[in-house]
Amino acid sequence: MAAADRLRPVVDTALDGTGLVLEDVSVTPAGKRRVVRVLLDRDLPAGDEDVTTATEPLSLDEVADATRTVEQALDASDALGEQPYTLEVSSPGVGRPLTEARHFRRNVGRLVTVHRESGELTGRLVAAGPERVLLEVPATKKVPARTETVPLREVDRAVVQVEFARPDPPKES
The missing domain is CATH 2.30.30.100 (SH3 type barrels.)
Incomplete structure:
Protein backbone atom coordinates (compact mmCIF):
# COMPACT_ATOMS: atom_id res chain seq x y z
CA MET A 1 0.00 0.00 0.00
CA ALA A 2 1.36 3.42 -0.97
CA ALA A 3 2.17 5.90 1.79
CA ALA A 4 -0.51 8.34 0.57
CA ASP A 5 -3.13 5.57 0.80
CA ARG A 6 -2.10 4.86 4.41
CA LEU A 7 -2.30 8.57 5.29
CA ARG A 8 -5.71 9.30 3.76
CA PRO A 9 -7.81 7.66 6.54
CA VAL A 10 -5.64 9.22 9.27
CA VAL A 11 -6.12 12.73 7.80
CA ASP A 12 -9.83 12.15 7.09
CA THR A 13 -10.43 11.13 10.69
CA ALA A 14 -8.46 14.11 12.01
CA LEU A 15 -10.56 16.51 9.93
CA ASP A 16 -13.93 15.17 11.14
CA GLY A 17 -15.95 18.04 12.56
CA THR A 18 -13.57 20.78 11.37
CA GLY A 19 -15.68 21.86 8.38
CA LEU A 20 -12.82 20.90 6.06
CA VAL A 21 -12.48 18.05 3.61
CA LEU A 22 -9.39 16.31 2.26
CA GLU A 23 -8.94 16.90 -1.47
CA ASP A 24 -5.61 15.13 -1.93
CA VAL A 25 -2.58 13.80 -0.10
CA SER A 26 0.80 12.96 -1.58
CA VAL A 27 4.15 11.80 -0.24
CA THR A 28 7.37 12.68 -2.08
CA PRO A 29 10.91 11.65 -1.09
CA ALA A 30 13.24 14.60 -0.39
CA GLY A 31 16.67 13.32 0.59
CA LYS A 32 16.48 11.70 4.03
CA ARG A 33 13.04 13.18 4.61
CA ARG A 34 9.66 12.97 2.94
CA VAL A 35 7.36 15.84 2.00
CA VAL A 36 3.74 15.18 2.87
CA ARG A 37 1.44 17.51 0.90
CA VAL A 38 -2.15 17.76 2.07
CA LEU A 39 -4.74 19.72 0.08
CA LEU A 40 -7.85 20.77 1.98
CA ASP A 41 -10.99 22.64 1.10
CA ARG A 42 -14.12 23.80 2.81
CA ASP A 43 -16.73 21.07 3.26
CA LEU A 44 -19.92 21.94 1.40
CA PRO A 45 -23.35 20.91 2.66
CA ALA A 46 -24.80 17.94 0.82
CA GLY A 47 -27.81 18.59 -1.35
CA ASP A 48 -29.32 18.25 -4.77
CA GLU A 49 -30.00 21.96 -5.30
CA ASP A 50 -27.80 24.22 -7.37
CA VAL A 51 -25.25 26.42 -5.63
CA THR A 52 -25.45 30.02 -6.84
CA THR A 53 -23.17 31.83 -4.39
CA ALA A 54 -19.41 31.83 -4.13
CA THR A 55 -17.74 29.71 -1.45
CA GLU A 56 -15.49 31.64 0.91
CA PRO A 57 -11.84 30.59 0.48
CA LEU A 58 -9.92 29.16 3.42
CA SER A 59 -8.28 31.73 5.65
CA LEU A 60 -4.66 31.49 6.78
CA ASP A 61 -5.89 30.85 10.33
CA GLU A 62 -8.01 27.91 9.15
CA VAL A 63 -5.05 26.43 7.28
CA ALA A 64 -2.80 26.92 10.34
CA ASP A 65 -5.36 25.20 12.61
CA ALA A 66 -5.74 22.36 10.11
CA THR A 67 -1.96 21.98 9.89
CA ARG A 68 -1.72 21.52 13.68
CA THR A 69 -4.61 19.03 13.64
CA VAL A 70 -3.14 16.97 10.78
CA GLU A 71 0.36 17.07 12.28
CA GLN A 72 -0.89 15.77 15.64
CA ALA A 73 -2.82 12.96 13.93
CA LEU A 74 0.18 11.93 11.79
CA ASP A 75 2.53 12.01 14.78
CA ALA A 76 0.12 9.86 16.82
CA SER A 77 -0.23 7.26 14.05
CA ASP A 78 2.41 4.91 12.68
CA ALA A 79 1.35 5.54 9.06
CA LEU A 80 4.66 7.26 8.22
CA GLY A 81 6.97 5.02 10.22
CA GLU A 82 10.14 6.45 11.77
CA GLN A 83 11.46 8.42 8.79
CA PRO A 84 11.19 12.22 9.32
CA TYR A 85 8.81 14.26 7.20
CA THR A 86 7.92 17.82 6.33
CA LEU A 87 4.21 18.64 6.29
CA GLU A 88 2.74 21.12 3.79
CA VAL A 89 -0.97 21.93 4.11
CA SER A 90 -2.78 24.20 1.65
CA SER A 91 -5.91 24.55 -0.42
CA PRO A 92 -6.10 23.61 -4.11
CA GLY A 93 -4.90 26.41 -6.39
CA VAL A 94 -6.68 27.78 -9.43
CA GLY A 95 -4.55 25.58 -11.70
CA ARG A 96 -6.11 22.42 -10.32
CA PRO A 97 -8.64 20.94 -12.77
CA LEU A 98 -12.33 20.77 -11.89
CA THR A 99 -13.13 17.06 -11.95
CA GLU A 100 -16.12 16.60 -9.63
Missing part, protein backbone atom coordinates in the same frame (compact mmCIF):
# COMPACT_ATOMS: atom_id res chain seq x y z
CA ALA A 101 -19.41 18.36 -9.00
CA ARG A 102 -18.14 19.72 -5.66
CA HIS A 103 -15.22 21.42 -7.45
CA PHE A 104 -17.66 23.34 -9.66
CA ARG A 105 -19.85 24.19 -6.62
CA ARG A 106 -16.82 25.73 -4.87
CA ASN A 107 -15.97 27.89 -7.87
CA VAL A 108 -19.31 29.58 -8.54
CA GLY A 109 -18.65 33.18 -9.61
CA ARG A 110 -15.33 32.41 -11.31
CA LEU A 111 -14.46 32.40 -14.98
CA VAL A 112 -14.20 28.77 -16.16
CA THR A 113 -13.18 27.08 -19.39
CA VAL A 114 -14.99 23.81 -20.06
CA HIS A 115 -13.70 21.39 -22.68
CA ARG A 116 -16.20 18.95 -24.12
CA GLU A 117 -16.64 16.95 -27.29
CA SER A 118 -18.65 19.74 -28.94
CA GLY A 119 -15.89 22.29 -28.26
CA GLU A 120 -14.46 24.66 -25.71
CA LEU A 121 -16.68 27.05 -23.77
CA THR A 122 -15.52 29.89 -21.49
CA GLY A 123 -17.93 31.72 -19.24
CA ARG A 124 -18.73 32.83 -15.72
CA LEU A 125 -19.94 29.92 -13.57
CA VAL A 126 -23.26 31.17 -12.16
CA ALA A 127 -24.70 27.92 -10.79
CA ALA A 128 -23.49 24.39 -10.17
CA GLY A 129 -25.39 21.32 -9.10
CA PRO A 130 -24.83 17.59 -8.88
CA GLU A 131 -25.64 17.00 -12.56
CA ARG A 132 -25.04 20.29 -14.41
CA VAL A 133 -23.42 23.71 -14.43
CA LEU A 134 -24.69 27.05 -15.78
CA LEU A 135 -22.27 29.37 -17.54
CA GLU A 136 -22.86 32.98 -18.55
CA VAL A 137 -21.01 33.18 -21.85
CA PRO A 138 -20.10 36.72 -22.98
CA ALA A 139 -20.99 37.99 -26.43
CA THR A 140 -18.57 37.63 -29.33
CA LYS A 141 -18.63 39.33 -32.72
CA LYS A 142 -20.94 36.69 -34.16
CA VAL A 143 -22.79 35.28 -31.15
CA PRO A 144 -24.80 37.23 -28.53
CA ALA A 145 -24.28 36.72 -24.80
CA ARG A 146 -26.09 33.70 -23.45
CA THR A 147 -26.49 31.40 -20.48
CA GLU A 148 -25.56 27.83 -21.31
CA THR A 149 -26.32 24.68 -19.33
CA VAL A 150 -23.61 22.01 -19.49
CA PRO A 151 -24.32 18.52 -18.14
CA LEU A 152 -21.34 17.35 -16.06
CA ARG A 153 -21.27 14.02 -17.91
CA GLU A 154 -20.30 15.96 -21.07
CA VAL A 155 -17.33 17.73 -19.45
CA ASP A 156 -13.99 16.26 -20.55
CA ARG A 157 -11.89 18.84 -18.72
CA ALA A 158 -12.48 22.15 -16.94
CA VAL A 159 -10.21 24.77 -15.39
CA VAL A 160 -10.63 28.08 -13.58
CA GLN A 161 -9.25 31.04 -15.51
CA VAL A 162 -7.04 33.49 -13.63
CA GLU A 163 -8.52 36.99 -13.64
CA PHE A 164 -6.43 40.00 -12.72
CA ALA A 165 -9.34 42.46 -13.02
CA ARG A 166 -12.19 40.38 -11.67
CA PRO A 167 -15.55 42.18 -11.84
CA ASP A 168 -17.06 43.34 -8.57
CA PRO A 169 -20.11 41.45 -7.31
CA PRO A 170 -23.43 43.21 -8.00
CA LYS A 171 -24.40 45.71 -5.31
CA GLU A 172 -27.65 45.12 -3.47
CA SER A 173 -29.99 48.10 -3.24
Whole structure:
Protein backbone atom coordinates (compact mmCIF):
# COMPACT_ATOMS: atom_id res chain seq x y z
CA MET A 1 0.00 0.00 0.00
CA ALA A 2 1.36 3.42 -0.97
CA ALA A 3 2.17 5.90 1.79
CA ALA A 4 -0.51 8.34 0.57
CA ASP A 5 -3.13 5.57 0.80
CA ARG A 6 -2.10 4.86 4.41
CA LEU A 7 -2.30 8.57 5.29
CA ARG A 8 -5.71 9.30 3.76
CA PRO A 9 -7.81 7.66 6.54
CA VAL A 10 -5.64 9.22 9.27
CA VAL A 11 -6.12 12.73 7.80
CA ASP A 12 -9.83 12.15 7.09
CA THR A 13 -10.43 11.13 10.69
CA ALA A 14 -8.46 14.11 12.01
CA LEU A 15 -10.56 16.51 9.93
CA ASP A 16 -13.93 15.17 11.14
CA GLY A 17 -15.95 18.04 12.56
CA THR A 18 -13.57 20.78 11.37
CA GLY A 19 -15.68 21.86 8.38
CA LEU A 20 -12.82 20.90 6.06
CA VAL A 21 -12.48 18.05 3.61
CA LEU A 22 -9.39 16.31 2.26
CA GLU A 23 -8.94 16.90 -1.47
CA ASP A 24 -5.61 15.13 -1.93
CA VAL A 25 -2.58 13.80 -0.10
CA SER A 26 0.80 12.96 -1.58
CA VAL A 27 4.15 11.80 -0.24
CA THR A 28 7.37 12.68 -2.08
CA PRO A 29 10.91 11.65 -1.09
CA ALA A 30 13.24 14.60 -0.39
CA GLY A 31 16.67 13.32 0.59
CA LYS A 32 16.48 11.70 4.03
CA ARG A 33 13.04 13.18 4.61
CA ARG A 34 9.66 12.97 2.94
CA VAL A 35 7.36 15.84 2.00
CA VAL A 36 3.74 15.18 2.87
CA ARG A 37 1.44 17.51 0.90
CA VAL A 38 -2.15 17.76 2.07
CA LEU A 39 -4.74 19.72 0.08
CA LEU A 40 -7.85 20.77 1.98
CA ASP A 41 -10.99 22.64 1.10
CA ARG A 42 -14.12 23.80 2.81
CA ASP A 43 -16.73 21.07 3.26
CA LEU A 44 -19.92 21.94 1.40
CA PRO A 45 -23.35 20.91 2.66
CA ALA A 46 -24.80 17.94 0.82
CA GLY A 47 -27.81 18.59 -1.35
CA ASP A 48 -29.32 18.25 -4.77
CA GLU A 49 -30.00 21.96 -5.30
CA ASP A 50 -27.80 24.22 -7.37
CA VAL A 51 -25.25 26.42 -5.63
CA THR A 52 -25.45 30.02 -6.84
CA THR A 53 -23.17 31.83 -4.39
CA ALA A 54 -19.41 31.83 -4.13
CA THR A 55 -17.74 29.71 -1.45
CA GLU A 56 -15.49 31.64 0.91
CA PRO A 57 -11.84 30.59 0.48
CA LEU A 58 -9.92 29.16 3.42
CA SER A 59 -8.28 31.73 5.65
CA LEU A 60 -4.66 31.49 6.78
CA ASP A 61 -5.89 30.85 10.33
CA GLU A 62 -8.01 27.91 9.15
CA VAL A 63 -5.05 26.43 7.28
CA ALA A 64 -2.80 26.92 10.34
CA ASP A 65 -5.36 25.20 12.61
CA ALA A 66 -5.74 22.36 10.11
CA THR A 67 -1.96 21.98 9.89
CA ARG A 68 -1.72 21.52 13.68
CA THR A 69 -4.61 19.03 13.64
CA VAL A 70 -3.14 16.97 10.78
CA GLU A 71 0.36 17.07 12.28
CA GLN A 72 -0.89 15.77 15.64
CA ALA A 73 -2.82 12.96 13.93
CA LEU A 74 0.18 11.93 11.79
CA ASP A 75 2.53 12.01 14.78
CA ALA A 76 0.12 9.86 16.82
CA SER A 77 -0.23 7.26 14.05
CA ASP A 78 2.41 4.91 12.68
CA ALA A 79 1.35 5.54 9.06
CA LEU A 80 4.66 7.26 8.22
CA GLY A 81 6.97 5.02 10.22
CA GLU A 82 10.14 6.45 11.77
CA GLN A 83 11.46 8.42 8.79
CA PRO A 84 11.19 12.22 9.32
CA TYR A 85 8.81 14.26 7.20
CA THR A 86 7.92 17.82 6.33
CA LEU A 87 4.21 18.64 6.29
CA GLU A 88 2.74 21.12 3.79
CA VAL A 89 -0.97 21.93 4.11
CA SER A 90 -2.78 24.20 1.65
CA SER A 91 -5.91 24.55 -0.42
CA PRO A 92 -6.10 23.61 -4.11
CA GLY A 93 -4.90 26.41 -6.39
CA VAL A 94 -6.68 27.78 -9.43
CA GLY A 95 -4.55 25.58 -11.70
CA ARG A 96 -6.11 22.42 -10.32
CA PRO A 97 -8.64 20.94 -12.77
CA LEU A 98 -12.33 20.77 -11.89
CA THR A 99 -13.13 17.06 -11.95
CA GLU A 100 -16.12 16.60 -9.63
CA ALA A 101 -19.41 18.36 -9.00
CA ARG A 102 -18.14 19.72 -5.66
CA HIS A 103 -15.22 21.42 -7.45
CA PHE A 104 -17.66 23.34 -9.66
CA ARG A 105 -19.85 24.19 -6.62
CA ARG A 106 -16.82 25.73 -4.87
CA ASN A 107 -15.97 27.89 -7.87
CA VAL A 108 -19.31 29.58 -8.54
CA GLY A 109 -18.65 33.18 -9.61
CA ARG A 110 -15.33 32.41 -11.31
CA LEU A 111 -14.46 32.40 -14.98
CA VAL A 112 -14.20 28.77 -16.16
CA THR A 113 -13.18 27.08 -19.39
CA VAL A 114 -14.99 23.81 -20.06
CA HIS A 115 -13.70 21.39 -22.68
CA ARG A 116 -16.20 18.95 -24.12
CA GLU A 117 -16.64 16.95 -27.29
CA SER A 118 -18.65 19.74 -28.94
CA GLY A 119 -15.89 22.29 -28.26
CA GLU A 120 -14.46 24.66 -25.71
CA LEU A 121 -16.68 27.05 -23.77
CA THR A 122 -15.52 29.89 -21.49
CA GLY A 123 -17.93 31.72 -19.24
CA ARG A 124 -18.73 32.83 -15.72
CA LEU A 125 -19.94 29.92 -13.57
CA VAL A 126 -23.26 31.17 -12.16
CA ALA A 127 -24.70 27.92 -10.79
CA ALA A 128 -23.49 24.39 -10.17
CA GLY A 129 -25.39 21.32 -9.10
CA PRO A 130 -24.83 17.59 -8.88
CA GLU A 131 -25.64 17.00 -12.56
CA ARG A 132 -25.04 20.29 -14.41
CA VAL A 133 -23.42 23.71 -14.43
CA LEU A 134 -24.69 27.05 -15.78
CA LEU A 135 -22.27 29.37 -17.54
CA GLU A 136 -22.86 32.98 -18.55
CA VAL A 137 -21.01 33.18 -21.85
CA PRO A 138 -20.10 36.72 -22.98
CA ALA A 139 -20.99 37.99 -26.43
CA THR A 140 -18.57 37.63 -29.33
CA LYS A 141 -18.63 39.33 -32.72
CA LYS A 142 -20.94 36.69 -34.16
CA VAL A 143 -22.79 35.28 -31.15
CA PRO A 144 -24.80 37.23 -28.53
CA ALA A 145 -24.28 36.72 -24.80
CA ARG A 146 -26.09 33.70 -23.45
CA THR A 147 -26.49 31.40 -20.48
CA GLU A 148 -25.56 27.83 -21.31
CA THR A 149 -26.32 24.68 -19.33
CA VAL A 150 -23.61 22.01 -19.49
CA PRO A 151 -24.32 18.52 -18.14
CA LEU A 152 -21.34 17.35 -16.06
CA ARG A 153 -21.27 14.02 -17.91
CA GLU A 154 -20.30 15.96 -21.07
CA VAL A 155 -17.33 17.73 -19.45
CA ASP A 156 -13.99 16.26 -20.55
CA ARG A 157 -11.89 18.84 -18.72
CA ALA A 158 -12.48 22.15 -16.94
CA VAL A 159 -10.21 24.77 -15.39
CA VAL A 160 -10.63 28.08 -13.58
CA GLN A 161 -9.25 31.04 -15.51
CA VAL A 162 -7.04 33.49 -13.63
CA GLU A 163 -8.52 36.99 -13.64
CA PHE A 164 -6.43 40.00 -12.72
CA ALA A 165 -9.34 42.46 -13.02
CA ARG A 166 -12.19 40.38 -11.67
CA PRO A 167 -15.55 42.18 -11.84
CA ASP A 168 -17.06 43.34 -8.57
CA PRO A 169 -20.11 41.45 -7.31
CA PRO A 170 -23.43 43.21 -8.00
CA LYS A 171 -24.40 45.71 -5.31
CA GLU A 172 -27.65 45.12 -3.47
CA SER A 173 -29.99 48.10 -3.24
